[in-house]
Amino acid sequence: MKHRCWFQCIDPDCGEKYEIFEVIYRCRKCDELLEVVHDEARLARTGPESWKRLFDDRIRSNKWPYGSGVWCRKEMVLPQLSDESTVSMYEGGSNLFWAERFGREIGLPDLWVKQCGNSHTGSFKDLGMTVLVSAVKEMRSHGEDIPAVACASTGDTSAALAAYCAAADIPAVVLLPRNKVSLAQLVQPISNGAIVLSLDTDFDGCMETVQELTKRENIYLANSMNSLRIEGQKTVGMEIVQQFDWQVPDTIVIPGGNLGNVSALGKGFLLMEKLGIIDRHPRIVVAQAEHANPLYLAYKKGFKEFEAVTAKPTLASAIQIGNPVSYKKAVRILQHFEGIVEQASEQELADASAHADRTGMFNCPHTGVALAVLMKLVKRGEIKPDERVVVISTAHGLKFADQKARYHQNAIEGVTGTFANEPIELPNDVARVQETLRRAIGEKQDASSTAAEQ
Ligand SMILES: *Cc1c(COP(=O)(O)O)cnc(C)c1O
Ligand SMILES: [Zn+2]
DSSP: OOOOEEEEESOTTTOOEEOTTSOOSBOTTTOOBEEEEEOHHHHTTSOHHHHHHHHHHHTTSSSTTTTSTTGGGHHHHOTTOOGGGOOOOOOOOOOEEEOHHHHHHHTOTTEEEEETTSSTTSBTHHHHHHHHHHHHHHHHHTTOOOOOEEEEOSSHHHHHHHHHHHHHTOOEEEEEETTOSOHHHHHHHHHTTOEEEEESSOHHHHHHHHHHHHHHSSOEEOSTTSTHHHHHHTHHHHHHHHHTTTOOOSEEEEEOSSSHHHHHHHHHHHHHHHTTSOSSOOEEEEEEETTSOHHHHHHHTTTSOOOOOOOOOOSOGGGOOSSOTTHHHHHHHHHHTTOEEEEEOHHHHHHHHHHHHTTTOOBOHHHHHHHHHHHHHHHTTSSOTTOOEEEEEOBBGGGGHHHHHHHHTTOSTTOOOTTOOOOOOOOSOHHHHHHHHHHHHHHHHHHHHHHHHO
């Protein structure tokens, strides 16, 4: 008997099942979200030690596509996929950065940052998109009529979709909210030859349109309500545990918008628990921007009710989402993983990001949200100084060079550049340069000795 998986309705009272290579996003019986369910009895026939050995043997190896952090776990991701249909760019395997200096400065010496932005298109979205685009390639090879793949995006999903589709020679359509994504994010799908639609709305508006569009046309929907993406993204927790030589961290902090990623993170841990690969699980903290905080508001009411909000503009543009599609999945995960939800203001997220940059990172604003929330929880004693904590860094800071430059020029409205560091403009005169440097280096030395005394 081979490994297999299928789509299943997330409502336990329904539980309707569908083939994995069927074009379907929601349950036809009850309209609920679907999730990918694996034949766990079959997976359990391999013992935990054998799984670990297999993953250790494959990851970062040159055995294409098994060197990928996603495909080294193929049996637990999409076992029915043929090698010929796999569209992989060696995703995963990103650095788990020991944030030694930043951790020390905030009183958390065992702090790690998972650099998911060190990836082909610069965000964790590659982890999910390799699975989705591979499944489309497989379905097209079976003769399924899928003329194009489409997504609504706050920038990073479209970049990943465009790149993977371009590699597989499948047309991609991306719907972006006009003037709400960074230049770097906009130029990625343009360069990869996607059909780029810039709509006069926000992300939630684009999401409604693409859902309606993919109902009317055969165009395939690539947003994270399509649970194939969750299968790829769930490998991030597996990879973190593997990078700690199969030890489980105490707490993981993750920024949340549409809430697909936190659902995926939890799903990976649940599977590892069931298979005995780990014997405990981390607590999960979701970090939201105060300007887009529907999960935080629901958390404050014990998840008894959910109300969508109109998300206000935030520097953390990839999480400017007021009506998260994976809300229910995320709540289930948070209830299982002693979840905490906390929020960060624009000032807090910008400063946390810049502060961490000072210690050698180069953060995107969403990572800034997670770091700001982390600092709050440490200060309140909800995260203890001896805990091993991992922050999920979701995108590369270079995608947000514009706004980071504006922070350092003190030019962001409503935000003070507490850590601003502007270039010093001088004539090309050795004496002036020498004198200026003496002063500047002296100031740095004073700053670090003051910090050491504290
Ligand atoms: C997509 C994205 C998020 C949010 O992930 P969700 O699954 O929507 O919660 C956070 N940060 C970045 C950089 C992203 O691209
Ligand atoms: Zn159903």
